[in-house]
Amino acid sequence: MTDRGFAAPKYYGVKEDLRRLALEAGPEASLPTERALAVRYGTSRTTIRQAIAELVAEGVLHRTQGKGTFVAREHRAYVRQRTSFTDDARAQGLGISSIILGIDHPEADEHLAGQLRVVPGTGLTRVERVRLIDEEPLAHEVAHLPGTLTDLGRILEQDGSLYAALASHYGRRVAEVEDTVETAIAGPADAGLLAIETGSPLLLIHRLGLDESGSPVEWTRSVFRGDRFRFFARTYR
Amino acid sequence: MTDRGFAAPKYYGVKEDLRRLALEAGPEASLPTERALAVRYGTSRTTIRQAIAELVAEGVLHRTQGKGTFVAREHRAYVRQRTSFTDDARAQGLGISSIILGIDHPEADEHLAGQLRVVPGTGLTRVERVRLIDEEPLAHEVAHLPGTLTDLGRILEQDGSLYAALASHYGRRVAEVEDTVETAIAGPADAGLLAIETGSPLLLIHRLGLDESGSPVEWTRSVFRGDRFRFFARTYR
DNA sequence: TCAATAGATTGGCTTAGACCAATCTGGGGA
DNA sequence: TCCCCAGATTGGTCTAAGCCAATCTATTGA
Known part of the structure; x- marks a missing residue:
């Protein structure tokens, strides 16, 4: 067989x-x-x-x-979605860090407004990062948060966790996340940021984070290196 | 930027x-x-x-x-992990079916015994299927169930859902699932079964299904076509 | 001693051409 | 009319070769 x-x-x-x-x-x-x-x-x-x-x-x-x-080194990081990326990786004893590529404050376009349930044109905060594990690139992540959070850059310098920053400084706790996981292929841009080759497989994850009342707190697009990452989920029926 | x-x-x-x-x-x-x-x-x-x-x-x-x-047709199937593959796809109005490649009764090796928490050598039931959506191959799936379930083949003829069969005929209800999602690349065998090209990206999903008491009910390895499938998960923190 | 440099090495990209294997098409024969 | 088969078409695999770009190495010179 x-x-x-x-x-x-x-x-x-x-x-x-x-x-x-x-x-x-x-x-x-x-x-x-x-x-x-x-x-x-x-x-x-x-x-x-x-x-x-x-x-x-x-x-x-x-x-x-x-x-x-x-x-290649066999070197997959398991990251549970149960908690934040930062918390999970730390719990696994992995050296994790981020490079902040940019923080800016765009206005919500049609799509983002729909995801975050705000009016198109609303001010947002966009955080673009490369996540590293043991000093090597693992993921490229662009997070969109409703509202103009001007101090976020400085806060993230202290503690890399976006979720921790949102909770402690802005009173926004992520209580529920919806993840969509699919495959993608690295183009030259992804390949450059993640130090891999064009054509390498990636995991493309879209996450919507909601607070206790079900209001959107973040909408994030992440691409993870397919050779270094596994997505883990536990679900009760 | x-x-x-x-x-x-x-x-x-x-x-x-x-x-x-x-x-x-x-x-x-x-x-x-x-x-x-x-x-x-x-x-x-x-x-x-x-x-x-x-x-x-x-x-x-x-x-x-x-x-x-x-x-190619844009034709991705979203399958929530919340319920079974069959139930989810039906809820989305997709025509779903399966080809049973084989059902046999191997003995548990070291790895399977560990996953299913039985003694190595225990009799298992193995179900190998190709899952189709609108008559086209979507996934190749090999499920391992503890015990020698001799009538399973006939039961699955009636209703393609493995979970439904386990619940109605064997009193085993899947209450909780743990999924691990990673990327893979199609080899000639996968490519032949899924009607895709060697080298195409796949989603490789390992699932452990547990019953109400936390006992393993299934351990399944699935490869999904990366161009046709998205994995969806919702998690409460 | 150390830094700069020239050459060798190695993977990255492209060419031109050849033959094979799967598929389609049109004509001939029953 | 219908079926079958030969030839044309198209993607699949492979060759031999050349130049480019990044890296490494050994030499040269201050």
């Missing part, structure tokens, strides 16, 4: 062989150069690159122009 | 242009052949294929050998 028989192009054989080699060699081991592999497998460099490209997309390998191709 | 400036290889320009064309042309419109596009853009077929490959991975296009390349 396991083998259903599929055609096996040459690059696929190379790919599975390289996967095996990578597992044996262990994290951060360097692979032979593409040109050397082409010779070893008696194939063209193009074919080698196709095999490597898929393994990179799967998170088995990573490569850097000028340096070489390496076995 | 939007344009951060990234190098733009030729294939990327072609890719974004094709994306725009695809949106304009609408679902199921056919694109020119790769050879024709190569001429139109004054580039090689290889470059065209790289652009198309990424759009296929993103779910914007799909292609079939011998037929051509087409604009």
